[in-house]
Amino acid sequence: MRWFWIDRFTEMVSGQKATAIKTVSLSEEHLHDHFLGIPTMPNSLILEGMAQTAGMLVSEYNDFRERVILAKVPKLIYHNRAVPGDTLIYRATLEAIEESGARATVTSHVGDCLQAEAEILFAHIDRETAHRPLFRSSDFGDLLRSLQLFNVGQKADGSKLTFPEHIE
């Protein structure tokens, strides 16, 4: 099982905002274990998808060189259930970023309907005390390609984002 809770990016503007989608399918195993007979996308995994969308936005800001981890969720509201056939649209906005971490707001919509909203805090793990990278470079490169981040990514000036040379 892969811990991917977004399917692909549809927008990425460096240092500002990112949009990713997650299509919910009846064939996903976890939908059936949540409430018997009522297939439902678990809210915890929706949060994970929102965090992955915002986390990539945070990580891209420093050219994917920082080790970014989800540190805190100060606000999280779910308005509706997500069910098979829904396409969840996660929109993340980078509110603040500094040396030690970042803060983002994220919404989840189904069509025009607000399904969930969150504030998420990310921490940059201290390089001095970190002994190993979070991912193997080639694995992380495959992840970025799978999510099609560089197909849609733009720098703040509108020019195209390029795949980082330091990642395989």
Add this chain to the structure above:
Amino acid sequence: MPSKEEVFEKVRDALVDALGVEDDEVTPEATLVGDLGAESIDFLDIVFRLEKGFDIKIPRGELFPEDILTSTEYVADGKINAEGLEELKKRMPFADLSKFEENPVVQEFATSLTVQDMCNYVESKV
């Protein structure tokens, strides 16, 4: 320039949102760690909220000088030495460190920072 009351109200709002505490728990004397249960990551959350709420920039280490607390020059056997205390006072004129001075154990430092200290700091920035 905001009044002392306005500063306190905004600081209180930031702490309520960041720490999930009730309004009436946030008193000037309350300590952030001991009374309000702040953990290390909460300080980053609080800093972001204060920056946004007051439109100020809080450089890393200014509100919470971790570089002094981890320096071998200023810390021995888990305690801050006299030079370290002087440095802390210089860097944190907004904080009342008198209680901490009585037993300057590094681990106790975070527990000594109060809501009033934070309000004093913000007042010095706006």
